[in-house]
Amino acid sequence: MSAADHDPSEWDAAYLLGALTPEETVAYERYLADHPDQGTGLDSLAGLPAIMDALPREEALALLGEDAEQAPDLVSLAAAARKRRLRAQRLRVATGIASAAACLIIGGFVGHLILAPQEPAGPALQAMGAGQRAGVTAALAVSAESWGTRLDWQCQYTKDWATTVARYDLVVTTKDGRESTIASWSPSGNEASNLAAATAIPAANIRTVDIRVADTKVPLAVTTLS
Numbered sequence: 001m002s003a004a005d006h007d008p009s010e011w012d013a014a015y016l017l018g019a020l021t022p023e024e025t026v027a028y029e030r031y032l033a034d035h036p037d038q039g040t041g042l043d044s045l046a047g048l049p050a051i052m053d054a055l056p057r058e059e060a061l062a063l064l065g066e067d068a069e070q071a072p073d074l075v076s077l078a079a080a081a082r083k084r085r086l087r088a089q090r091l092r093v094a095t096g097i098a099s100a101a102a103c104l105i106i107g108g109f110v111g112h113l114i115l116a117p118q119e120p121a122g123p124a125l126q127a128m129g130a131g132q133r134a135g136v137t138a139a140l141a142v143s144a145e146s147w148g149t150r151l152d153w154q155c156q157y158t159k160d161w162a163t164t165v166a167r168y169d170l171v172v173t174t175k176d177g178r179e180s181t182i183a184s185w186s187p188s189g190n191e192a193s194n195l196a197a198a199t200a201i202p203a204a205n206i207r208t209v210d211i212r213v214a215d216t217k218v219p220l221a222v223t224t225l226s
Contacts (some may be wrong), residue, residue, distance in 0.1 A: 009035075073152055131210065131219035135159035136168075138211055138221040144203035150184060154193040155211060155221065163187050167214035172199060175207045175226065184214055 008031035011020060020028060125139035137154035151170065157163045172185040183197035207226055210219035 095144045123150075125152065125154060126223070128153075128209075128211070128221040128223045130214075131221050131222055133218055135162035136211055136220040140209060140223050142203055142206065142209065142223070142225060146200060147196070148200040149203040149206065150196065151209065152194075152196045153211075154191070154195060156191045157187055157189075161222075163190060165213050168211055168220075169214045170195075170197060171212060171219075172201060172206055173208045173209050173210070174201060174205050182209075 008024075008028045011024065011031075012031050012194045066149065123141035123143050125141045128138040128140050130137075135158055137158055138153055138157055140151065140153040143150040143152070149172075151172075155168075165187055167184050167186050169181045172180045172182050174180075179199065180199065183195070185192060185195065203225070208222055208224050212219050212224040
């Protein structure tokens with residue numbers, strides 16, 4: 001079990017999805033009372049329950065690591081999410097998405113859903129443009145969906161410093177200038193592949209998608225959509 005499983009600051013999505021135990025719920029509400037400034041993280045996920053049914057049940061179960069054929073018809077995705085959270089994954093999502101499969105947030109991302117790669121080969125990736133600092137090259141596919149936008153990408157770390165970064169963010173900037181961190185991940189080796197995430201933001205509203213070191217403003221690779 002990771003440190004995040006014991007850290008109430010990481011429980012916003014779990015709380016919103018009802019995936020906490022009663023004891024954890026009490027602990028989280030006490031944490032919010034003691035840290036009112038942390039309520040903004042919960043606010044950023046406010047739209048999540050409204051789109052919990054956006055993906056088919058089979059895909060949601062697949063993302064949760066459940067067998068759709070063996071799962072009961074009335075399977076509790078929140079219970080499955082709680083089970084998955086306790087498996088402690090490395091990847092973590094950041095800010096609120098969009099579907100029943102968003103229970104995966106409990107599995108290790110914080111906010112937007114990280115999806116399993118599409119089968120068989122997924123969408124065609126296009127090279128992202130160079131950013132303001134050399135060290136990361138990447139390819140990205142942006143797919144408009146009825147519930148928002150799916151993003152698939154891969155990247156290579158071409159400089160030594162790029163493999164030692166604690167965390168990278170995938171950031172969407174909308175046409176009105178708002179930035180949303182859609183996914184976060186940590187490098188392992190010289191490349192990362194089969195990465196996928198989703199956001200409720202419509203593809204038509206997205207101006208750019210970029211990769212940056214977490215909590216910085218410098219794009220390392222960027223795709224401009226409009």
